[in-house]
């Protein structure tokens with residue numbers, strides 16, 4: 001299987017007013033095509049920094065970061081990012097927000113009819129065909145996140161990178177979007193890397209959970225394989241002893257082995 005992402009001895013150091021801050025140390029991680037990987041760890045440990053390395057928004061100070069065999073040198077349409085705060089352009093409709101991304105990626109090669117078809121298909125994929133003419137301030141937070149996901153998916157990225165995409169949503173909307181995301185990922189065979197704070201979300205969605213130690217110089221403490229059959233159903237999992245076993249392993253890592261220092 002092709003290694004879509006390969007991080008080899010990656011270190012990240014930030015220059016700050018107080019001197020150099022060593023954020024990430026010796027990160028080694030390979031991700032296969034079609035895999036769903038979550039990054040979990042205490043606040044400030046470096047999850048977003050790690051995601052940003054793959055996104056090309058942050059350079060590694062040392063080590064190598066590769067995507068599809070090529071060095072990651074900056075952001076690219078093959079690595080689409082979805083942030084917690086949707087980042088839609090408020091003056092554009094849902095349709096136009098997606099169309100803009102589609103045009104940027106495919107505009108040089110494809111005609112307007114094809115670009116329109118791609119945009120409508122993306123809206124349909126997230127169940128928002130009815131909202132195509134609405135502007136971001138006319139739709140709910142969950143719908144905005146769905147437009148953000150649709151925009152990312154419409155660019156047909158090789159990898160979907162998500163930084164706490166559901167973090168700002170209420171529990172019910174969050175559960176609904178997790179279910180939708182599972183269906184979309186299954187239908188598109190997407191490779192996904194997602195930052196989350198939510199242990200249940202990590203177990204429900206992941207093939208592998210990458211657990212980071214506390215910073216400074218955070219590194220990968222352990223990678224847990226989630227070998228629960230797919231498709232996954234949250235209600236059935238609630239009564240599945242294996243689900244609870246995996247869940248408690250993550251909790252044990254976070255709250256016994258990586259107890260967050262009180263002063264942090």
Ligand SMILES: Nc1ncnc2c1ncn2[C@@H]1O[C@H](COP(=O)(O)OP(=O)(O)OP(=O)(O)O)[C@@H](O)[C@H]1O
Nearest residue numbers: 014016021023042043044045046047048049050215
């Ligand atoms: N540009 C920067 N300059 C200096 N320090 C930075 C910079 N970006 C991040 N850091 C520091 O690096 C560490 C990791 O930050 P990061 O945002 O990756 O953590 P995180 O695990 O995503 O946190 P959270 O869960 O709270 O979002 C933090 O201590 C942060 O203060």
